[in-house]
Amino acid sequence: MLGYLIRRILAAIPVMGVVALFVFLLLRLTPGDPAAIIAGDSATPEQLDRIRTQLGLNEPLYTQFFSWVWRLLHGDLGTSLISNVPVLQMVSQRIEPSLSVALSVMLLSILVAVPLGIIAAWKHGTWIDRFVMALSVIGFSVPVFVIGYVLIQIFAIELRWVPVQGFRSIFRGFGPFFERIILPTCALSFIYVALIARMTRAAMLDVLGEDYVRTARAKGINESGVLLRHALRNAAVPVITVIGTGFALLISGVVVTESVFNLPGVGRLTVDAVLARDFPVIQAMILLTSGVYVTINLVIDLAYALLDPRIRY
Amino acid sequence: MAIDSLPNAVLPTRSGPSLGFLTATPIIAIATICLTLVILSAIFAPWLSSHDPQLLVPALRLKPASSEYLLGTDAYGRDVLARILYGGRISLLIGLGAAVTSISIGLFIGLVSGFFKWVDAIMMRVMDGLMAMPSVLLAIAVVSLSGASLTTVLIAITIPEIPRVARLVRSVVLSAREEPYVEAAISLGTSMPKIMWKHLMPNTVAPLIVQGTYVAASAILTEAILSFLGAGISPETPTWGNIMAEGRAFFQIKPSLIFWPGLLLSIAILSVNLIGDAARDALDPRMKQREAGK
């Protein structure tokens, strides 16, 4: 078990290394002078010089890389070229809306999708199954900003149940927080529900064809026992896997959702940085989100070991 | 006996996969028709609308639907219908381009990693790294640094799709390698390139067709997101995402600027996804067997 744990953690290091290298090369390998790219066409030589020094672009490539990694390892993610504020500080100021949306989407999706998937697999081939599958393919296909605007049109503009856009911190009361977070959560949950319901159904169908499910039935156990005690636990591994890999999708979704609902989160921060070519911020955001992704998947790897005794060596 | 449980007759005969699945159920038939209509309307956009999608007519800003402008005009007085029709061209081009490119590159990486252990160790770490980066963030970063053109957007969208294709091909190759018929080929003295081409590659065709449709759907979506965020192809070019991005400011005045392109976008992606599902059911005997209840 300990060996497995250490192996998984060690395996995550090269992945982050690849991410870091890629992010680093992104600017350096782009054709043209990196400083000119960042500063735009109308930059003066002085501005270019300032950017070059700030990013260390005058040094050899490998020196740049190692000193950058060295600073990263010491918690220095860089400083914005525009506002001169450390990126970490910018992120911490704007993390709450993003985190609120991401967590509530995850929670809502799992609560809705897993039961849907189980029922679809159990009632395989019936109208319930077809309904769930149809819902999931629609969830996959309709972009989150389209769903978002439809929801706004109906619930905020026509029915006037909730405010159109914006965010209010949970620390300033749950009511205002909730009525502003509910629409973004629902909009973004569609695709996640589709993903998880689909995988739950497929995994359950696989497991329901296994010999041990037949054994369970031969024991005279009722259907709910067969489904929950025998099938679901075995189907859990692929479902949890997809929750983890789907996290990348969730991050992309948060970026879009924040734009639609005008939430002042890190997604907006990133988009603004991209539009302003604030490279240190872009770099740091990709690194941070990848780091979160890798960590979540690491936790999921460890969850496998708890769910499936065959993984504990 | 062991044989009892094996599925009979497995795979395609000489004609290969047929296109019959495109009309397998009414819903898939509708999807096929919808996609065909979208493709045709994009190709024949100049004939379907007499307006120039990029012509600015400041006097006609945000006009409602009329017989002259079927869907009205946008904030710069451009014909919305014409822009939507022309926008389909970009979306479909991106979808097709991303599918073809990511599959070609992914197939190569997957085949090589499935066969050479040392390449595999390196390539899969690189693929893991690429998958760890959220595709939209990666794409907007690439586009913003290298300038927004059709090519850079295509590249930015294709890169995150490659690992998925490569992993798929690799897993197919790894499992096919264990098949006794591949071992038989080795003992018959067949060379490695020939084994790859004749015995391994054909196994990847069906899953790749399916994966290709999913990549296309996802690429169309990502392109729209890029444009919507303002990090895509330049705003004067008509794309579904651009039309919606411009419509955002006038959403409360004229919601149709978002709904029409959104609807078309959704229908296009939905159709491609449905066709992908149908192709998977038709091409994957394991799935078909499951449908038959084992």
Next chain:
Amino acid sequence: MSDAVNSNINRTDVNTRPMVLEIDNLVVGVGKTGAGKKIIDGISLQVRQGETVCVVGESGSGKSVTSLSTMGLLPKDSLKAIGGSIKLVGEDVLKASDRRLRQLRATTMAMIFQEPMTALNPVVHVGKQIDEVLRTHTSLGASARRARILEMMEQVRLPDVKRIFASYPHRLSGGQRQRIMIAMALVLEPKLLIADEPTTALDVTTQKQILTLIRDLQKDHGTAVLFITHDMGVVADIADRVAVMRQGRLVETGTLQNILRAPTMDYTRNLLSAVPSLVPRPPRVEAGFNPVVLEANELGKVYRERSFFGKPREVHAAQDVTLTLRKGRTLGIVGESGSGKSTVARCIVRLIDPTSGGIRLAGREISDLSRHTLQPHRKKIQIVFQDPYRSLNPRITIGESIAEGPINYGAKRSVAMARARELLELVDLPADAVSRYPHQFSGGQRQRIAIARALALEPEVLVADEAVSALDVSVQAQVLRLLDDIQTRLGIAILFITHDLRVAAQICDDVAVMQHGRVVEQGPAAEVLANPQQAYTRQLLDAAPGRGWDFANFRAVDGSTTVPAA
């Protein structure tokens, strides 16, 4: 043989015992409504208390479907019983509600399956899995249940029951898992036990233990046993009565003695005639002194498992294996699973690289040749695999498959294809099969095609790795005859890997018995199999099911004195 004897002592009063299972004119059809093809067409069977009825048949005979129908476990959307009745202690289970069926399962009827490796839930302790039966069907308290389970686990002769109670299935061997399945099935003392090929996936020595266990428990509890099998040896060891099935119909039923000694139907006679005898065939005379074509010298294969802590674990899959094979002769390697017999075969064909020792093929050392330098020598040794469904590429024609080898070695395509047609005729298939695809052929036919493909390179040695193990016994007999015939005609040497001593006894000139990666005994088949010197070989022979019977001649071995007539 004593098992068989004991079971027949009470023959006379069996007919007066109460009926436990009565299947009457059962019909099962394909499809949700059963309207499709009938895979069971009018089967009638009876099993009385304390009696073992064997249902025997080849693949596709419908024997498993019969047992699943009884349990009410037919896959709902593909098979349905549409006629007849299945009475379990007088109650028709075909008419029972789902709820009633669930009550009957485990309490009145129970079932054990073929694959012990997959029949248990991998993520639940085995003790808890047995406990589930008690929790579902009784109101016993936790400690009473645990006591009952431990007692049952001891009854099925599991060692160290407290530890095993809290183990996951993957920690247990196949035999132990099957014991758990039996404990689970019998913990509520059901009246009927259905055993569907319960020992087919096990090695012979384990099989013997499991069969003895089932027999003993049956005697203690008076259980009626419906035993599904394809193996006449197993039938001979445990059956009171036998039902022979073919293509969904009942061919004939009768007492064990009647069926084995005086079968009335041709199909039964053919089935019995196809069972190879355990008595080795008379040694073949060697015409002159044949040259050695294949030699293995102290061949070894070590697998190293990397471990994060400590030093890597080494597994010796094969060790010091020395073999000699002459032209025109057949050398058998026999052993149970994990004995290393397949590892040796794959090393010799160089599908895997041996870690030590040498291989001389036609006088040339090939163990240290690189992939490239090996190329000219590959054609001299060819292999036929076990699974006929996976050994041919489903996407290319039979002709392409057979011609692949010769084309690799420079033959012109047209020549190679013409040769493929000849080879198909050599293996008794029509020459026009060249343009067809593998899925159009049965398992036995595919194995013939695989043999033709191997012969296309005119090898000096043919390695058959369990090449007849997946085939029905009648098909197996045909393929064995074909191999024999080809050897006589072409003078090819055959290395025959098998777990089946009966097959080895009928086809091999010499045999090597392997255990734990080593050869424990080797010599002429007639000596090793008739008069084994090593304890392990004797153990293997003792465990072979039906060893008291000479099936093909409808009699017991060495006259019939030890087996009382019915």
